[in-house]
Amino acid sequence: MAKIHELSDVLADQIAAGEVVERPASVVKELVENAIDANSTQIDILVEEAGLKSIEVVDNGDGIAAEDVSMAFERHATSKITTREDLFKVHSLGFRGEALPSIASVADVLLETSTGDEAGTQMHIKGGQVIGQSLSAVRKGTDISVKDLFFNTPARLKYMKSPQTELANISDIVNRLALSYPQIAFTLSHEGRELIRTSGRGDLLQVIAGIYGVQNARKMVKFKGEDVDFEIYGYTSLPEFTRASRQYISVLINGRYVKNFQVTKAIIEGYGSKLMVGRYPVAVLNIKMDPLLVDVNVHPAKQEVRISQESQLQDLITKVIYKELSKENLIPSAVKNL
Numbered sequence: 001m002a003k004i005h006e007l008s009d010v011l012a013d014q015i016a017a018g019e020v021v022e023r024p025a026s027v028v029k030e031l032v033e034n035a036i037d038a039n040s041t042q043i044d045i046l047v048e049e050a051g052l053k054s055i056e057v058v059d060n061g062d063g064i065a066a067e068d069v070s071m072a073f074e075r076h077a078t079s080k081i082t083t084r085e086d087l088f089k090v091h092s093l094g095f096r097g098e099a100l101p102s103i104a105s106v107a108d109v110l111l112e113t114s115t116g117d118e119a120g121t122q123m124h125i126k127g128g129q130v131i132g133q134s135l136s137a138v139r140k141g142t143d144i145s146v147k148d149l150f151f152n153t154p155a156r157l158k159y160m161k162s163p164q165t166e167l168a169n170i171s172d173i174v175n176r177l178a179l180s181y182p183q184i185a186f187t188l189s190h191e192g193r194e195l196i197r198t199s200g201r202g203d204l205l206q207v208i209a210g211i212y213g214v215q216n217a218r219k220m221v222k223f224k225g226e227d228v229d230f231e232i233y234g235y236t237s238l239p240e241f242t243r244a245s246r247q248y249i250s251v252l253i254n255g256r257y258v259k260n261f262q263v264t265k266a267i268i269e270g271y272g273s274k275l276m277v278g279r280y281p282v283a284v285l286n287i288k289m290d291p292l293l294v295d296v297n298v299h300p301a302k303q304e305v306r307i308s309q310e311s312q313l314q315d316l317i318t319k320v321i322y323k324e325l326s327k328e329n330l331i332p333s334a335v336k337n338l
């Protein structure tokens with residue numbers, strides 16, 4: 001008898017889930033990114049037991065048409081790209097069509113969604129098996145709840161850190177998504193207690209104030225600059241307002257939160273000798289660039305990216321921040337609005 005056979009879809013999804021959903025915070029990230037891609041203006045995230053018991057994301061976005069709902073849970077099924085060319089100029093946060101099938105393979109998922117013009121759909125999937133599908137109310141948007149994450153992957157469950165750490169990871173990702181989208185109103189609550197709320201009024205400094213406090217927001221300076229390939233803008237802290245780690249530096253490329261050591265380093269270098277050893281600024285850096293110059297298809301979680309002309313971008317960032325911080329009377333201008 002032949003020894004080689006194809007894995008079942010459920011098993012293949014579980015293997016993919018190992019990369020896409022590492023921990024509760026990855027589920028939050030994928031679900032919120034879907035809500036953002038669906039043009040939502042309000043996104044509410046409700047979490048229980050640091051996400052292991054339940055993660056619910058409610059949005060007021062485009063919703064999914066009844067005929068598409070079951071497709072949304074198929075592997076590599078997406079509405080966001082079609083051709084090879086699309087892959088090189090991705091405008092949405094998602095495009096791999098992996099999140100929903102991966103999550104549904106390792107949890108108990110209930111999706112309720114409606115485009116607002118027809119009856120909505122409710123879909124229940126647990127461990128990759130469809131439990132039921134029915135009609136639901138017409139309320140434009142999507143409400144997805146993910147319960148008992150990793151119930152069928154005990155090894156993954158064991159690998160979870162303390163609830164405080166998992167919750168801190170969730171807060172961190174919601175903070176970064178809120179900083180990336182000041183025009184979207186976000187809330188995050190844990191067991192009924194509200195941890196994050198942003199107004200959605202579109203002002204980045206206001207979001208910074210919501211996350212780091214008004215006092216700290218007063219210690220942020222605005223910067224802006226461009227060259228032929230890149231446009232950058234954002235806020236970075238005065239040398240007197242620093243933290244002991246780099247993780248308070250958020251880098252966003254075309255609206256996507258990314259991790260990029262070289263870009264982070266360029267921000268720090270903009271401080272010249274103004275920082276004490278082991279201290280790092282708090283910063284939010286938005287980079288706008290031709291999507292052709294950035295490859296987001298490096299890692300399933302899409303956080304690592306490859307940038308062409310990286311050193312040119314680094315020079316621009318360092319130069320703009322250095323110039324801003326060298327001004328006399330460093331008083332952030334926008335702060336009076338707070």
Ligand code: ADP
Nearest residue numbers: 034038072078079094095096097098099100142
């Ligand atoms: P991707 O985001 O890479 O396309 P997902 O598995 O995350 O893949 O989602 C599959 C599809 O389901 C998306 O392409 C989108 O059409 C639809 N979808 C998922 N979440 C939402 C949502 N909150 N609102 C509207 N459509 C959604």
Ligand code: MG
Nearest residue numbers: 030034094099
């Ligand atoms: Mg997605």
